[in-house]
Amino acid sequence: METTSNNMIKVCKTSELPHGQSKCVQASGKEIAVFNIKGKYFAIDNLCIHAGAPLTDGSVDEEKCQVTCGWHAWGYDLSTGKCVTHPKQDVFTGTYSVKVQNDEVFVIV
Ligand code: FES
Numbered sequence: 001m002e003t004t005s006n007n008m009i010k011v012c013k014t015s016e017l018p019h020g021q022s023k024c025v026q027a028s029g030k031e032i033a034v035f036n037i038k039g040k041y042f043a044i045d046n047l048c049i050h051a052g053a054p055l056t057d058g059s060v061d062e063e064k065c066q067v068t069c070g071w072h073a074w075g076y077d078l079s080t081g082k083c084v085t086h087p088k089q090d091v092f093t094g095t096y097s098v099k100v101q102n103d104e105v106f107v108i109v
Helices: none
Strands: 008-013 022-027 030-037 041-047 059-061 065-066 075-077 093-103 104-108
Touching: 008 022, 030 104
Parallel strands: none
Antiparallel strands: 008 104, 022 030, 030 041, 041 093, 059 065, 065 075, 093 104
């Protein structure tokens, strides 16, 4: 893992994260899941708020820009972190900004 001075954590080269795929990076004591959705990148905590499953193991729906947890099917909007299957309207997981620079993907923490 590489960190720059302005808290940009290098994830990988763009060619190493194909559409519909995800990758996990460690940053600030957390695991962050980075997703490629049709060429746009999104980052959320890699921890399902239901029971802690890694969201990188979930299934990605590029049309809806969502990931569904592999353990009990809670769904998350990757752009907002909102849990879309939770009956309450205000349940979110953490989100992070992603930047692409010189064909490399960075998450900002
Ligand atoms: S741990 Fe993710 S839905 Fe249960």
